[in-house]
Amino acid sequence: MIDIQDIQKIIDKYDQSKLAVCTLGSHSSLNIFKGAKEEGLRTVCICKEKDAIMYQKYPVVDELIIVKDFTELLNEALQERLRSLNVILIPHGSFTAYLSTEQLTSSLKVPMLGNRKLLHWEVNRKSQEEWLHKAGLQLPATFSSPDDIDCLVIAKLQGAKGGRGYFLANSAKGFYKKADEMVKRGLITRQDIETVHLQEYVIGVNVYPSYFSSIINSDVELLSMDRRYETAVDSIGKIPASEQLEIGVIPTYTVVGNFPIVIRESLLPEIMRMGEAVHKKAMELAPPGIIGPFCLETVITDDLKIYTFEISARIVAGTNVGIGTSPYAYLRYGENMYMGKRIALEIKNAAKQKQLQNVIA
Ligand SMILES: Nc1ncnc2c1ncn2[C@@H]1O[C@H](COP(=O)(O)OP(=O)(O)OP(=O)(O)O)[C@@H](O)[C@H]1O
Numbered sequence: 001m002i003d004i005q006d007i008q009k010i011i012d013k014y015d016q017s018k019l020a021v022c023t024l025g026s027h028s029s030l031n032i033f034k035g036a037k038e039e040g041l042r043t044v045c046i047c048k049e050k051d052a053i054m055y056q057k058y059p060v061v062d063e064l065i066i067v068k069d070f071t072e073l074l075n076e077a078l079q080e081r082l083r084s085l086n087v088i089l090i091p092h093g094s095f096t097a098y099l100s101t102e103q104l105t106s107s108l109k110v111p112m113l114g115n116r117k118l119l120h121w122e123v124n125r126k127s128q129e130e131w132l133h134k135a136g137l138q139l140p141a142t143f144s145s146p147d148d149i150d151c152l153v154i155a156k157l158q159g160a161k162g163g164r165g166y167f168l169a170n171s172a173k174g175f176y177k178k179a180d181e182m183v184k185r186g187l188i189t190r191q192d193i194e195t196v197h198l199q200e201y202v203i204g205v206n207v208y209p210s211y212f213s214s215i216i217n218s219d220v221e222l223l224s225m226d227r228r229y230e231t232a233v234d235s236i237g238k239i240p241a242s243e244q245l246e247i248g249v250i251p252t253y254t255v256v257g258n259f260p261i262v263i264r265e266s267l268l269p270e271i272m273r274m275g276e277a278v279h280k281k282a283m284e285l286a287p288p289g290i291i292g293p294f295c296l297e298t299v300i301t302d303d304l305k306i307y308t309f310e311i312s313a314r315i316v317a318g319t320n321v322g323i324g325t326s327p328y329a330y331l332r333y334g335e336n337m338y339m340g341k342r343i344a345l346e347i348k349n350a351a352k353q354k355q356l357q358n359v360i361a
């Protein structure tokens with residue numbers, strides 16, 4: 001584990017009049033860089049050659065560092081260069097996709113916005129559920145053994161990303177049959193089945209509210225809301241049921257994009273309370289709690305109950321629907337506020353009040 005005091009010493013040596021925002025060139029990088037530019041900060045992008053076109057077409061990057069592989073972020077020479085550029089890293093989904101929690105918490109000696117200690121609460125499904133549960137949120141039921149299944153469940157593989165290999169089952173018998181089929185089709189392994197996480201499948205619609213926890217203002221702001229556009233599940237309804245049965249459709253959940261959502265206003269107070277509660281609980285579990293962006297993954301049922309099945313304590317790609325503005329950012333800030341810009345604003349305010357140390361834990 002990196003000594004946070006070492007990171008704070010790095011910040012002390014920074015030229016705070018030349019702060020730069022840096023992230024990996026994917027996921028929500030355009031959102032982050034545009035926001036930083038609009039707040040007058042410099043931008044540094046670590047990018048693969050094949051993706052550099054994005055930053056030619058959208059000139060939001062001051063310094064482009066081309067790498068073969070994102071794991072190069074662990075190289076001491078690259079980190080030294082980042083420190084010399086007075087960089088604050090903004091973590092997003094590609095950080096955890098390409099680097100392990102261990103690497104993120106022990107080998108990254110560059111200041112990073114957020115609370116690294118929360119990563120440990122976030123990566124593990126059990127501890128994540130404990131966190132959300134203790135915060136008073138409603139969660140889907142979980143089953144410790146397939147033999148206990150007594151409702152429709154979603155079987156989630158350990159460490160799988162983007163719902164790959166997930167499947168549904170309605171009973172113990174159905175579970176074993178489906179699991180067998182999945183193994184035979186080469187979609188999962190026997191080992192996957194042993195560590196599978198069984199969660200009640202909540203029937204409803206998905207809503208992903210994104211919040212910003214400001215340590216400087218001691219406040220949690222709701223900034224945008226989205227839902228995902230997932231292939232192939234979002235297209236299965238176009239195929240008649242008889243053909244679905246014939247070809248043995250297995251739903252997959254690869255995210256292709258996101259849609260903005262405005263939620264019915266009567267649900268908004270609860271959505272706001274949930275964000276506050278999750279941050280408040282995090283303050284106890286890993287002080288000072290969530291720093292910066294976070295997102296709850298929810299399903300809302302026909303009796304308007306909100307079930308939360310996951311949390312991301314970082315910017316999610318769904319906030320890209322709010323680049324420019326979103327109704328929720330507009331209500332709070334007027335025109336021109338969005339997650340990337342809110343991050344940059346927090347960094348600027350923190351620097352102004354000599355509190356940069358407090359947005360990096
Ligand atoms: N308990 C649940 N009830 C109903 N639908 C669910 C439940 N859990 C997950 N889903 C749906 O399954 C899909 C993938 O789930 P999930 O978000 O857990 O995958 P993931 O591996 O965390 O992917 P990502 O990292 O992209 O979020 C989504 O469409 C989600 O809405």
Ligand SMILES: [Mg+2]
Pocket residue numbers: 297310
């Ligand atoms: Mg998820």
